[in-house]
Amino acid sequence: MSRNSIADGDARPDAGTDALLEVDGLTKHFPNDESFFDALSVDLSNPTRPVELDRTWVRAVDDVSFDIREGEILGLVGESGCGKSTLAQAVLNLIQPTAGEVRFKGEDLSSLSRSALRNRRQDVQMVFQDPQSSLNPRMKVGQIIEAPMKAHDMLTKEGRKERTAELLEKVGLEPHHYNRYPHEFSGGQRQRVNLARALSVDPDFIVCDEPVSALDVSIQASVLNTMKELQEEFGLTYLFITHDLSVVRYITDRVAVMYLGNIVEIAETTDLFEDPQHPYTKSLLNALPIPDPEHSQDRTILEGEVPSPSDPPSGCRFRTRCPELIAPDDLDVAEDEWAALLSFVRAVERRTFDPLMTVSELESAYFGDVTLDGRSARIVDDALSALKADDVERAAAILDERITMESVCATEDPGYGVESEAGRYCACHRVTADER
Numbered sequence: 044m045s046r047n048s049i050a051d052g053d054a055r056p057d058a059g060t061d062a063l064l065e066v067d068g069l070t071k072h073f074p075n076d077e078s079f080f081d082a083l084s085v086d087l088s089n090p091t092r093p094v095e096l097d098r099t100w101v102r103a104v105d106d107v108s109f110d111i112r113e114g115e116i117l118g119l120v121g122e123s124g125c126g127k128s129t130l131a132q133a134v135l136n137l138i139q140p141t142a143g144e145v146r147f148k149g150e151d152l153s154s155l156s157r158s159a160l161r162n163r164r165q166d167v168q169m170v171f172q173d174p175q176s177s178l179n180p181r182m183k184v185g186q187i188i189e190a191p192m193k194a195h196d197m198l199t200k201e202g203r204k205e206r207t208a209e210l211l212e213k214v215g216l217e218p219h220h221y222n223r224y225p226h227e228f229s230g231g232q233r234q235r236v237n238l239a240r241a242l243s244v245d246p247d248f249i250v251c252d253e254p255v256s257a258l259d260v261s262i263q264a265s266v267l268n269t270m271k272e273l274q275e276e277f278g279l280t281y282l283f284i285t286h287d288l289s290v291v292r293y294i295t296d297r298v299a300v301m302y303l304g305n306i307v308e309i310a311e312t313t314d315l316f317e318d319p320q321h322p323y324t325k326s327l328l329n330a331l332p333i334p335d336p337e338h339s340q341d342r343t344i345l346e347g348e349v350p351s352p353s354d355p356p357s358g359c360r361f362r363t364r365c366p367e368l369i370a371p372d373d374l375d376v377a378e379d380e381w382a383a384l385l386s387f388v389r390a391v392e393r394r395t396f397d398p399l400m401t402v403s404e405l406e407s408a409y410f411g412d413v414t415l416d417g418r419s420a421r422i423v424d425d426a427l428s429a430l431k432a433d434d435v436e437r438a439a440a441i442l443d444e445r446i447t448m449e450s451v452c453a454t455e456d457p458g459y460g461v462e463s464e465a466g467r468y469c470a471c472h473r474v475t476a477d478e479r
């Protein structure tokens with residue numbers, strides 16, 4: 044069973060009823076150009092060797108499945124580089140997916156002819172982050188808004204002009220702005236022009252990629268309010284991509300959380316914020332500032348580097364940073380013993396322990412409050428002996444092989460654990476185990 048899919052026999056993480064868009068096993072891998080040129084340079088330095096282009100791949104989006112309900116705003120959230128934009132482009136068929144299927148109103152987009160796809164494009168529009176660069180500075184705002192209608196042969200010249208004037212009002216601008224150029228507007232107004240352009244062809248579905256991130260915080264809310272009003276008035280469905288959780292909370296109905304090319308959790312927005320299930324979602328929410336200074340917050344700051352999407356971890360991709368990594372079965376440790384062990388493993392892996400400490404000081408710093416015995420004690424002794432010999436590499440390898448890699452989080456794809464409430468999914472072994 045591939046990662047980020049539903050275990051055989053279970054339902055796909057669908058939106059329940061009325062799915063406008065169904066995404067199934069969507070995957071996009073890019074060739075890793077660095078590895079390509081590395082291979083070339085090695086071969087050129089040894090011309091007698093046959094050229095072997097051992098290309099690796101950036102696994103930007105890997106086997107992702109979800110649905111979007113008609114009329115909802117689905118947020119797609121995650122750190123920079125986790126694959127949000129690639130997923131959006133693959134959903135829209137702007138880049139060719141490596142694998143997987145996207146069905147819009149039940150129709151597989153990849154199977155459509157060019158002309159059928161062109162017609163579909165009218166139903167699906169995109170609004171980008173940077174309102175400046177997505178508007179042609181030499182065109183008047185009216186022409187910019189009319190251009191998609193013209194391309195799709197919509198209305199007469201007069202009809203287009205009339206519709207443009209109406210749309211300018213709908214997005215909070217004035218009909219007389221028709222003859223102005225983009226540079227005459229503020230950032231927020233330019234994003235309103237983008238909205239009018241997207242709406243001009245009467246789409247059903249709009250993908251918004253960080254639409255307010257480039258705007259001043261003081262005007263973000265008013266643009267978001269306009270987007271929400273437009274969604275209600277025109278019966279639109281949005282896929283709303285952002286790294287900003289406060290924006291997600293403000294505008295979305297459901298949220299999909301993405302980490303390193305996978306979706307790790309999908310839930311109704313209120314449920315996600317009130318009761319996050321995935322350890323990654325919990326860490327993201329933990330990082331949010333709490334407005335009440337009286338409220339003391341136990342913050343778990345997410346530690347460790349995001350692994351490379353060219354070489355993602357086995358099993359759960361979040362496991363190398365996960366504060367809730369599951370102890371290997373045969374380690375037989377109590378909760379407090381596992382907590383001590385895990386923080387020792389992480390400190391050695393990341394070389395974050397105090398290098399000035401002696402080995403016995405290290406031992407009491409990490410294991411002073413617990414008594415390990417059996418297998419776990421032997422592993423720790425071996426790692427400490429390696430540290431005593433100044434061989435941190437070997438200590439890390441011992442802990443990796445005998446502890447980390449033995450965890451179910453490293454050996455098995457979590458898939459989505461299906462929760463009781465419809466539409467709530469979480470790709471975590473802890474959640475799946477609770478389901479059993």
Ligand SMILES: Nc1ncnc2c1ncn2[C@@H]1O[C@H](COP(=O)(O)OP(=O)(O)OP(=O)(O)O)[C@@H](O)[C@H]1O
Pocket residue numbers: 073074075101102103121122123124125126127128129130286352
């Ligand atoms: N054309 C490409 N060729 C190679 N790698 C790519 C390409 N496009 C994206 N990537 C890589 O794919 C991964 C996902 O990138 P993507 O832009 O989709 O992430 P993102 O979550 O949208 O990030 P951001 O919020 O910074 O825009 C990154 O590691 C990125 O470097």
